[in-house]
Amino acid sequence: MQSDDLIQQWKKAVSEKNLPNTDAFKTLPLANSEKLDEDILSLHNHFSACIDCLSCANCCKTTVTVFSHEDINKASRFLGVSKKEFIKKYLIEDMGEFTTITTPCPFLLPDNKCRIYEARPHACQSFPHTGRPHFLKRLNAHKNNLKVCPITYHVVSGIKS
Ligand code: SF4
């Protein structure tokens, strides 16, 4: 299936509130097994290759992003500004955690590209985390991301329960 069709399918499921029930996974016979992670990784690789993030950018449009100190160093160097300037202009601090000041993300360009792509934070590099081991340990995050990310929706929908 084409990227646009997969994205449309996800949008329809979100608007009809017809999202997969992740609670069922906790009782899968292979729950917490390496085999389950292998199957999910294969779904992740398939749908990440099929879905064009530049036609979507929904994560960049609708969620805030966490920046670690290392991320801040890297991105401020990339933009050629001081760390202090970078924080003042683009981030907000809450309980010691820095996140982007706005949604959509201040680095999202009109063509859905990322202005700091080469220096984007770790959280953006690994989003939507469906290719990482221990899928079930991140079940709550995946559940929340069903409404955010078509890759997550299709990966989770493809898990055999
Ligand atoms: S929400 Fe998912 S599919 Fe859309 S741009 Fe982000 S990672 Fe890609």
Ligand code: SF4
């Ligand atoms: S830093 Fe780049 S990849 Fe990350 S949310 Fe912003 S625009 Fe998207």
